[in-house]
Structure formats: C-alpha cells, structure tokens
Amino acid sequence: MTDDQRPPRAVRVRFAPSPSGDLHVGNVRTALYDWAYARRTGGTFVFRLEDTDRSRVQLEYIDSAIDTLYWLGLDWDEGADVGGPYGPYLQSERMGIYAEWTERFLAEGTAYYCYCTQEEVAQRRKAARAAGGPSGYDGHCRTLTEAQVAAYRAEGRQPVVRMRVPEGQTTFTDLIRGEVTFDHAHVPDFVLSRADGSPLYTLAVAIDDVLMKITHIVRGEDLLSSTPRQITVYRAMGVPEAEFPVFAHLPMVLGPDGQRLSKRNGVVSVNWYRDEGFLPETICNYLALLGWSPGGDRESFTLAEMATEFDLSRVNKNSAQFDVRKLEAMNGDKIRALEPADFAARITPFLARAGLVAEPPTAGQASLIAAAAPLIQSRISRLSQAPGLLAFLFVPEQDFAVNPEDAARVLVPEAREALQAAETALKDLATWESGAIEQTVRDALVDGLGLKPRVAFTPVRVAVTGQRVAPPLFESIDLLGRERTLARLARALGALPG
RNA sequence: GGCCCCGUCGUCUAGCGGCCUAGGACACCGCCCUCUCAAGGCGGCGACGGCGGUUCAAAUCCGCUCGGGGCUACCA
Numbered sequence: 001m002t003d004d005q006r007p008p009r010a011v012r013v014r015f016a017p018s019p020s021g022d023l024h025v026g027n028v029r030t031a032l033y034d035w036a037y038a039r040r041t042g043g044t045f046v047f048r049l050e051d052t053d054r055s056r057v058q059l060e061y062i063d064s065a066i067d068t069l070y071w072l073g074l075d076w077d078e079g080a081d082v083g084g085p086y087g088p089y090l091q092s093e094r095m096g097i098y099a100e101w102t103e104r105f106l107a108e109g110t111a112y113y114c115y116c117t118q119e120e121v122a123q124r125r126k127a128a129r130a131a132g133g134p135s136g137y138d139g140h141c142r143t144l145t146e147a148q149v150a151a152y153r154a155e156g157r158q159p160v161v162r163m164r165v166p167e168g169q170t171t172f173t174d175l176i177r178g179e180v181t182f183d184h185a186h187v188p189d190f191v192l193s194r195a196d197g198s199p200l201y202t203l204a205v206a207i208d209d210v211l212m213k214i215t216h217i218v219r220g221e222d223l224l225s226s227t228p229r230q231i232t233v234y235r236a237m238g239v240p241e242a243e244f245p246v247f248a249h250l251p252m253v254l255g256p257d258g259q260r261l262s263k264r265n266g267v268v269s270v271n272w273y274r275d276e277g278f279l280p281e282t283i284c285n286y287l288a289l290l291g292w293s294p295g296g297d298r299e300s301f302t303l304a305e306m307a308t309e310f311d312l313s314r315v316n317k318n319s320a321q322f323d324v325r326k327l328e329a330m331n332g333d334k335i336r337a338l339e340p341a342d343f344a345a346r347i348t349p350f351l352a353r354a355g356l357v358a359e360p361p362t363a364g365q366a367s368l369i370a371a372a373a374p375l376i377q378s379r380i381s382r383l384s385q386a387p388g389l390l391a392f393l394f395v396p397e398q399d400f401a402v403n404p405e406d407a408a409r410v411l412v413p414e415a416r417e418a419l420q421a422a423e424t425a426l427k428d429l430a431t432w433e434s435g436a437i438e439q440t441v442r443d444a445l446v447d448g449l450g451l452k453p454r455v456a457f458t459p460v461r462v463a464v465t466g467q468r469v470a471p472p473l474f475e476s477i478d479l480l481g482r483e484r485t486l487a488r489l490a491r492a493l494g495a496l497p498g
Numbered sequence: 499g500g501c502c503c504c505g506u507c508g509u510c511u512a513g514c515g516g517c518c519u520a521g522g523a524c525a526c527c528g529c530c531c532u533c534u535c536a537a538g539g540c541g542g543c544g545a546c547g548g549c550g551g552u553u554c555a556a557a558u559c560c561g562c563u564c565g566g567g568g569c570u571a572c573c574a
Contacts, residue, residue, distance in 0.1 A: 016574095020573085020574080050574065053573060055573090056574085114572095118572065121572090125570085128499095129499055130499075131499090133499085134500055134501075134570080135499075135500065135570055136500095136501095136570060160572050174503095177503065180502070181502090182502070185500095185501090186500070186501045186569095188570080190571095191572055195572060198572085200571090200572070200574090201573070201574050221502095221503065221504090221567085221568065222568055222574085223569090224502065224503065224568070224569080225501075225570075226569075226574090249503080251567095252504095252568075254566095258566075258567090259567095260568090286510090289511075289523090290511095293510085293512070295512075295513095296512065297512065297522040297523080298522090299510085299512095299522075300523095316504095317503075317504060318503095318504050318505060318566095318567090319503095319504070319566085319567060319568090320509085320511090321509060321510080322509095322510095323509050323510065323525085325509085325524060325525060326509070326524040326525080327524095328524095329523085329525085336537075376536090378536060378537040378538090380536085381536090389535090438533085441533095442533090446533095453532090454532095454534080457533040458533075458534065461533070461534060468534060468535085469535045470534065470535075471536095472533075472535095473533055473534080
C-alpha cells in the first residue's frame with residue numbers, strides 16, 4: 001500500500017458515464033479501476049449518469065450500461081438503479097440543484113451572463129489563435145454596461161452563463177501524474193449553462209462530486225485539462241481546499257491504430273464482445289492490464305484479486321493500445337481453464353441462439369452438450385465458435401449437410417474405398433465407444449488398406465461431421481451414435497461422383 | 499497555434515541507481531507432438547526515441563530535442 005496516503009475520510013469513488021452510446025472498452029476500463037479502487041480501500045462506489053445533454057443521450061443506453069457493468073461482475077453501493085443517500089444519481093433529475101447554484105454564482109458575481117453568439121465567439125477564437133495566443137473565450141461579456149445588456153436583450157439574444165475564472169493559476173496533485181499546474185491565462189471563462197438554461201458537464205460534474213461527497217475522482221486523462229475548471233467551481237461553491245476531491249487521471253485507451261477509440265478503428269462496444277463470446281472475466285483481466293499490472297510476470301488474475309491488490313501507484317502514465325488478438329488469446333486461456341460443467345453452461349446460450357438446442361435445452365440435449373463440450377474446449381477462443389463445431393451433433397438428421405467446398409475437395413472417387421471400409425467396420429462393432437471405434441477404423445483403413453492416417457480419416461471426418469475442421473473424429477462418432485454415423489457414411493458414398 | 503500529459507520489443511507490460519549481455523505475455527517464424535483444427539512442449543526474431551548532464555555506476559535522476567496523445571465546444 002504505497003499509493004494514496006490514506007485520506008482521513010472514507011473513500012468515495014464514482015463512475016459517471018454519459019449514456020450516449022454503448023459502454024466502450026475505455027469506459028469499462030475506467031469503471032474497473034474505479035470499482036477496484038473503492039473495493040481495495042474499503043470505500044464506497046457510486047454509479048452516476050451524466051445525462052445533461054438531451055440531444056445526445058438516449059434512455060436505452062442507461063439500462064444497457066447497467067446491464068453491461070453487472071455482467072462484468074462489477075457492483076456499486078449507490079447509484080441510479082439502487083438509490084442511496086445522495087441521490088438522485090441521474091443528472092437529468094437534478095436540474096433544480098444546478099439551477100440554484102447557477103443563480104447563486106450569478107448573484108455573487110462568480111459567474112456572469114454572456115450574450116455572445118457561438119459564431120462571434122468562434123470568430124474571435126480563430127483570430128486569437130492566428131495571433132499565436134490562447135484561443136479560449138476572451139471575456140468579452142465580463143463587464144457589460146446596463147445599456148449594452150439592454151441592447152443585446154432588445155436584439156433577442158439568449159445569454160449563456162459563464163464562470164468568471166479569476167487570474168492566477170491552479171495547481172493540484174494528481175495521484176498518477178504528480179503535481180500539475182495550469183495558468184488561468186489558459187483557462188478561459190467557460191460556459192456553465194446553455195442559453196436554454198440546461199447545465200453543462202463542467203458545472204454538473206463539479207456540483208455533484210461535491211454534493212455526493214466524492215473523495216477520489218479517478219477518470220480518463222482526456223479530462224485532465226478540465227480539472228482547473230472543476231476546481232474553479234469548487235471554489236465558487238465555497239468548498240474548503242482541504243475538502244476538494246483528489247484527482248487521478250488514467251492513461252487513455254487507444255484504438256489498434258494508436259488513434260482515439262472510435263467505430264472506425266475497430267469494435268469498441270463491450271456488448272459486442274459479450275455477444276461474440278468473450279468471457280466477462282477475460283474482459284476485466286485484459287482491460288485491467290491496459291494501464292495496470294499486479295507486478296512481476298503475473299498477468300492472469302480475477303476481479304476478486306484486483307479488489308485486494310489494485311493500487312493507483314502501479315497505474316501507468318502512458319496510454320495503451322487495444323489489441324483484439326491478445327484479448328482473444330487470453331479468452332482462449334480463460335475458456336480452457338473453465339471447469340468442464342461451467343464451460344458447457346457457457347456455450348449453451350450460444351447453441352440455443354444458433355437454433356441447435358431448445359431454450360432451455362431438453363434433458364437429452366443437456367447431456368449431449370455436457371459430453372461434447374470437452375471436445376471443443378481447447379479448440380475455441382470465443383464461445384460463439386461453439387455452434388460451428390458442434391452443429392453436426394445437434395442438427396436434425398434431415399437437415400445435415402456436408403460443407404460443399406469440403407465435399408468437393410475430399411469426397412472424391414478416391415475416397416470410396418476408405419468410406420466403404422469404415423462403414424463395414426463400424427456396422428458390426430460390438431462396443432460403441434471411442435477407443436474401440438478408433439481401433440476398428442484404424443485397423444480397417446490404415447492396417448487393412450495401407451492408407452496413411454491422414455488420408456484415411458479425412459473423408460470419414462467430412463462424411464460424418466460435414467466439415468474438414470471438426471472435433472476429434474472418434475469421440476465425435478461415439479457421440480453421434482451408430483445409426484446416424486452409418487447413415488451419413490451411406491449418404492456420402494451415395495453422393496460420390498463418378 | 500497555445501496549454502497540459504506521456505515516451506522499454508510491432509502490441510500489453512516487468513523494471514522503481516548496481517541483481518539488466520533488459521524479464522514475461524500476445525503476434526510472428528522454426529521444430530516436436532498429431533486423425534483435421536486447436537491445445538501443449540522446445541527454440542528463434544525483437545525494445546530502453548535522440549543528445550547532453552548528475553553519479554564509481556542510469557532503462558531507472560535532471561535538461562534539451564524529437565515523437566505521440568489530450569484539451570482548446572452552448573460534448574463529455
């Protein structure tokens with residue numbers, strides 16, 4: 001425990017996404033760290049929703065986010081869906097609070113009305129930038145006379161409210177970056193609420209963090225430069241310096257191309273990975289590694305371990321690129337490490353979705369899944385790959401079809417001999433069990449016909465499983481049963497060209 | 499442009515002044531195993547951005563430089 005010089009007050013951490021889309025891998029990485037930090041310190045984890053921008057927020061994303069987080073194994077002590085002593089936790093339900101504070105700032109002169117249009121601001125910004133200086137708002141409306149205000153009003157202009165950022169500088173100690181200083185020459189008077197009166201992020205986030213007694217703000221580095229703005233709001237609110245939340249800015253998660261995460265450079269929605277059959281434990285483990293490691297060579301760990309070991313002092317400062325290949329490799333590892341029964345249970349929904357078994361499966365299907373699962377556990381790296389490998393076992397016999405490409409390549413006249421020998425050998429096999437099946441087929445095709453194993457078994461595999469890439473042949477035949485196996489061999493023989 | 503942050507193999511990382519001729523993982527390339535595909539085993543390729551300085555000693559500390567990222571919205 002070398003990081004946070006344990007503050008005197010109990011730790012309160014929040015995760016506060018904006019529900020304007022599915023949670024992406026960057027969001028989830030932040031949520032993970034927030035959660036782990038709260039748990040490690042024995043603190044409280046708060047889940048808040050920043051839904052002040054009505055033009056971007058969509059309600060369905062709120063449920064989606066909650067759903068995704070629970071699926072990953074995260075939980076919170078206070079939040080939109082569970083309530084808590086500092087609610088509501090949906091910013092859209094706190095509009096009155098923001099309005100009250102805004103009024104107070106206005107009355108006390110820490111904020112002022114700004115009548116500039118967006119076009120005017122943009123134009124002056126452009127000019128300032130061309131001149132080589134800071135390009136934020138220039139303070140045009142800071143000191144308007146009553147006559148000027150009256151003139152703007154007469155024009156019908158609707159003002160926004162801006163914070164009056166005093167001269168000077170803001171310095172704070174970031175738990176990850178160390179001491180960071182911003183000169184206020186580069187912290188322009190920022191907008192607190194829009195012309196329609198609705199609050200902006202910078203206002204709402206600061207007020208809520210104070211009101212919700214957040215002690216540690218652990219969030220993405222993209223918010224680092226907005227920190228002085230938040231601190232300005234704390235000051236305007238009259239919060240004593242000693243009670244300011246402590247900041248910790250996490251390194252960014254970048255796309256595979258080193259660019260900012262976006263749909264263009266790969267899939268970023270965590271829900272997509274869930275649907276593809278990535279295990280929640282894989283996602284947590286992999287994402288945790290994007291910026292943190294427990295130290296040494298260990299890179300496989302559980303959420304529970306993270307909850308006892310996570311330490312902000314071990315968080316990297318540099319950004320990390322998201323690499324799907326490593327994620328998938330790790331998923332394969334986690335899949336292989338699953339208890340067989342657990343693995344069977346995890347692939348079942350995927351088999352059901354593919355229409356191979358009922359939802360829930362019948363007793364017969366369930367036992368077949370249990371028997372077949374071990375055949376593919378080391379062969380897939382995503383649960384979504386299970387149906388493809390097991391379809392031959394579950395498909396109704398009349399629907400069974402050999403993959404055309406594999407048939408054309410393997411089920412050729414030269415294969416007749418092997419297929420017939422296999423059919424004959426299996427017809428009278430006394431004990432239907434994979435070991436005996438292998439012995440019999442091997443004797444007939446390899447020893448009997450002098451074929452190489454590879455040459456001998458491939459046509460049989462294609463005839464029986466419908467494809468060249470399949471689970472181990474003899475175990476597959478065992479599970480398929482004598483009747484269906486012989487039927488498929490006969491069908492393949494009948495379909496042979498020439 | 500201005501401000502802020504960052505800089506170890508292609509990627510994720512270990513390293514927190516000597517244990518480093520820099521370790522692990524993914525990817526890639528060989529070989530082994532093998533009924534396909536995997537898994538597994540063995541081996542290989544491969545990095546401290548550059549330049550100065552501090553020190554007996556620097557990947558580790560400092561400066562500069564170059565490079566990358568973020569912010570610069572009536573988005574968050």
